[in-house]
Amino acid sequence: MPLVIGLTGGIGCGKSTAARQFAELGAAVIDTDEIAHRLTAPGTPELTEIFRQFGAAYRLPDGNLDRARLRERVFSDRGAKANLEAILHPRIKQEVVAALGQVKAPYAIVVVPLLLETGGYRDLIQRVLVVDCTEEQQLARTMARSKLLAAAVAAIMANQLSREERLRQADDVLPNRSDAAALRRQVEALHAQYLGMAGGS
Numbered sequence: 001m002p003l004v005i006g007l008t009g010g011i012g013c014g015k016s017t018a019a020r021q022f023a024e025l026g027a028a029v030i031d032t033d034e035i036a037h038r039l040t041a042p043g044t045p046e047l048t049e050i051f052r053q054f055g056a057a058y059r060l061p062d063g064n065l066d067r068a069r070l071r072e073r074v075f076s077d078r079g080a081k082a083n084l085e086a087i088l089h090p091r092i093k094q095e096v097v098a099a100l101g102q103v104k105a106p107y108a109i110v111v112v113p114l115l116l117e118t119g120g121y122r123d124l125i126q127r128v129l130v131v132d133c134t135e136e137q138q139l140a141r142t143m144a145r146s147k148l149l150a151a152a153v154a155a156i157m158a159n160q161l162s163r164e165e166r167l168r169q170a171d172d173v174l175p176n177r178s179d180a181a182a183l184r185r186q187v188e189a190l191h192a193q194y195l196g197m198a199g200g201s
Contacts, residue, residue, distance in 0.1 A: 001100060002028065003107035003198040004124055005172075008115035009131035010163060011156050012142035014176040014183065018131050019111045021187040027194070028105040032112050035095045036088055040065050049087050054080070075155045089120060096124065106198040116161050116169050129190070130170035133177045135163060 007022075009015045016031075023029040039046045042063040051059055054073070058066045074081040096110055112121055115128065133141075135157070142153045167173060172190060176183050 002103045002105060003126055003194060004100065005107060005109050005127050005129050005194060006115045006121055006125035007109050007111045007129045007131065008113060008166070009174075009176075010133075010135075010138050010160050010166065011113070011153065012138035012140075012145070013131045013133045014141075015111055015113065015131050017180065018174055018176065018183060018187060019109055021184055022109050022191060025188065025191045026105055027191065028103040028108040030096055030099045030108060030110045032092050032096065032110070035092050039088060039091055039095075040067075046087055046091060050084065053083055053087070072152070075152075075159055081159075085118075089118070093120060093124075096121070100124065107194045114160070116166060117159075127171040128169060129172045129174060130166045131174045131176050132163070132167060133175070137177065 007015060007019060019029045019031060038044075040050065041047065047065055050065065050070070054070065058070050058073075060066050070084070074084050100108060100110075109129075110121060110125060112118075115121055115125075138157060139150060139153050142148060142156075143150060146153075161169075172193075174183070174186050174190065176186075
């Protein structure tokens with residue numbers, strides 16, 4: 001098993017950008033959001049179960065999941081959130097374990113948005129890497145990217161750990177408060193550190 005880094009951060013902090021930069025440097029990147037998207041494609045057992053539990057109102061005319069509507073539901077209804085997690089989280093973790101078994105790189109980055117909230121991957125990861133920016137940046141970036149209203153973004157943020165708590169639990173912090181070039185320099189420094197830890201330097 002390679003060295004495994006759990007990458008997390010609040011919404012809008014730049015997790016996907018950071019993960020892409022690590023991949024460009026040769027790290028193996030496993031993104032749990034991508035796995036979840038694949039598991040909820042039309043025809044999958046997981047999507048069938050979601051429709052069974054949540055109802056046909058969440059099915060788009062083409063058979064796809066109405067992700068925006070479901071997201072709105074789970075961020076306003078803790079019971080619905082727990083039901084969705086019970087359907088998806090065990091299977092997502094199975095996929096992560098299988099993917100880690102195929103890794104040839106010296107280390108792997110597992111991107112888990114709610115890594116610290118769920119604690120579900122502590123048995124797989126050796127270090128927690130938090131991508132960090134200000135809460136004002138989270139709000140502005142998410143509104144620009146996802147076209148969500150400020151209240152919707154605030155509701156998502158309220159379901160995540162506070163910035164202070166994420167930083168408290170981090171082994172490593174990746175600041176993303178400037179531009180992509182500044183982030184890249186920080187990623188390169190961490191890449192060198194992780195190669196050294198993995199014995200790949």
